[in-house]
Amino acid sequence: NEYKSYLSVMAWPQHVGIVGMEVYIPQTYVAHDDLERFDGASQGKYTIGLGQNGMAFCSDVEDINTLSLTVVQGIMERYEISYSDIGHLQVGTETLLDKSKSVKTVLMELFSCHGNTDIEGVDSLNACYGGTAALFNAANWVESSAWDGRYALVVAADIAVYASGNARPTGGAGAVAILVGPNAVLPLERGVRSSHMEHVYDFYKPDFDSEYPRVNGQLSIKCFLKALDMTYQGYKDKVFKKHGSKPDTSYFDFMTFHAPFSKLVQKAYARLNYHDYLQTTPSTNPQLEQFRSIPVEDTYMNKNLERAFMEQSKAEFGRRTAPSLLISRNTGNMYTATLYSCIASLFLSKPTEDLAGKRIGAFSYGSGLAATMFSFTVTSDLAKLTGFTAKLQHIKNDLDNRTKVDPMEFERLMKEREESHHKPNRTPKFSCNALRPGTYYIVKVDEEYRRTYARVPFPSNGSRNVSDDTTTRPSDASHCTMNYCRYM
Helix, strand or coil: CCCCCCCCCCCCCCCCEEEEEEEECCCEEEEHHHHHHHHCCCCCCCCCCCCCCEEECCCCCCCHHHHHHHHHHHHHHHCCCCHHHEEEEEEECCCCCCCCCCHHHHHHHHHHCCCCCCCECCEECECECHHHHHHHHHHHHHCCCCCCCCEEEEEEEEEECCCCCCCHHHCEEEEEEEEEECCCCEEECCCCCEEEECCCCCEECCCCCCCCCEECHHHHHHHHHHHHHHHHHHHHHHHHHHHCCCCCHHHCCEEEECCCCHHHHHHHHHHHHHHHHHCCCCCCCHHHHCCCCCCHHHCCCCHHHHHHHHHHCHHHHHHHCHHHHHHHHHHECCHHHHHHHHHHHHHHHCCHHHHCCCEEEEEEEECCCEEEEEEEECCCCHHHHHHHHHCCCHHHHHHHCCEECCHHHHHHHHHHHHHHCCCCCECCCCCHHHCCCCCEEEEEECCCCCEEEEECCCCCCCCCCCCCCHHHCCCCHHHCCCCCCCCC
16 A cells, blocks of 8 residues: 555655645535526626636535545545554634534544544634645644654535625535645645735624624725735745745746635736736836836726736636636635645646646635745656546546536525524434435434434445445444444
């Protein structure tokens, strides 16, 4: 087995980064063109204006714990990793079920039954940035004196839901699990990442009785773009300090972004080109030159500038960033998981040989706000890269074989979810039989708010090769009445 711990190789770890990835996409989705008609919106408002095709969502039978359990068991099985080979586990999420108990502690059910309770890490929280904080913490652990030779595991997962209205079509749901270790397929580049943090109320969730956020949409977009400006400038300064030359967008072979919706990603890439243009000598291009004298602070909502640089960077965007939007364009905003679904999408959209040895830029943003620009350099080892890519190919099948729900049924399910949110003593109404095999689901929530989970079994003649203990489960495991089912 290629994916073993490094206990026997205790030299200082090199090339630390992403060793493996798994993506979980909920089985149900609603199409944005259907939502346009249902909402009475103008044709293209969601499909062109937002740049979205579909939005994944979860009914009342799934929660943040089921998403996380599903994606963690998925990566452990797909990579055939021993549960004892994980020494650090961090969860990035803003989908809270409890103000005290972490999602990580629920995930320990998957490890403790294999005798492994020696796993550092808990949850990281700040809107959509939590997954990146968890990734950095995991990489720091591997590079630290505390490292014991085992892998770190990062989970980024969220359910993005909005109240009925203009914001609802920007929701989504999903989870990404990331295996972190030395000699990675995607090593993090050292000494160049740049962060920007400040206090602002652009998006926040102060009401613990509701899943819905308070959102100032225009302010949030401005904050996103300002954070992009600040981190890009900081990243370029650090590259200059390290290598002696200040880069522009061509420094990245591919550029990925946190993607609340696809059109904002295109605007973000155009924004980078705007800043590159400001560093050039005055040109004879009147379409672009007219924007040089405008104070940067006055440009965030300037539609003429936005359109001009989107057009100027259109071809570059198509080559460097558009391939990263395969998943997010069809699932919507996964919050903490979105950026990492975009990175996974590159490996589904581009030939393996086109990625080998290339630099991938990444911009992570979480409202409130926290943002970082950082980068990876893809391994040149084609055998390792081919194996990594092969383990992501199931995602295309998962996207193609989802259940499309009409908008009226979607609204009904969202109302059902709203009414059951944080309610004790309930059994979900949505049938677990509609979920994909291998998906965890809520069996019940008792009067003390304790949740019981089970897993949809794989068909007895299924072709998936797994290495868990499903074959030794009792026949009634899916109906276990323990608060935390030992047969998860």
